[in-house]
Amino acid sequence: MRTCPCCKKYGDVWEVELQSLDNHKFVMCFECDTIWDSIANVPDQHVSDFEAFMNEQGKDPDWTLIKKVQRV
Numbered sequence: 150m151r152t153c154p155c156c157k158k159y160g161d162v163w164e165v166e167l168q169s170l171d172n173h174k175f176v177m178c179f180e181c182d183t184i185w186d187s188i189a190n191v192p193d194q195h196v197s198d199f200e201a202f203m204n205e206q207g208k209d210p211d212w213t214l215i216k217k218v219q220r221v
């Protein structure tokens with residue numbers, strides 16, 4: 150399991166899929182909502198969070214649309 154680069158919490162990091170965004174996949178920490186692109190490329194600092202990311206896409210952040218793929 151992974152440690153979140155932002156809140157340093159261990160374990161609640163998931164690969165997720167966003168159906169409202171063409172099944173876009175990313176990695177997300179469910180403790181602090183930090184997201185990043187891939188399991189293979191973990192940033193060493195805070196990059197973005199779900200809310201900011203969705204705002205960038207011009208969409209409302211809707212946590213119910215997040216589909217958990219697997220715990221990483």
Ligand SMILES: [Zn+2]
Binds near residue numbers: 153155156158179181
């Ligand atoms: Zn976190």
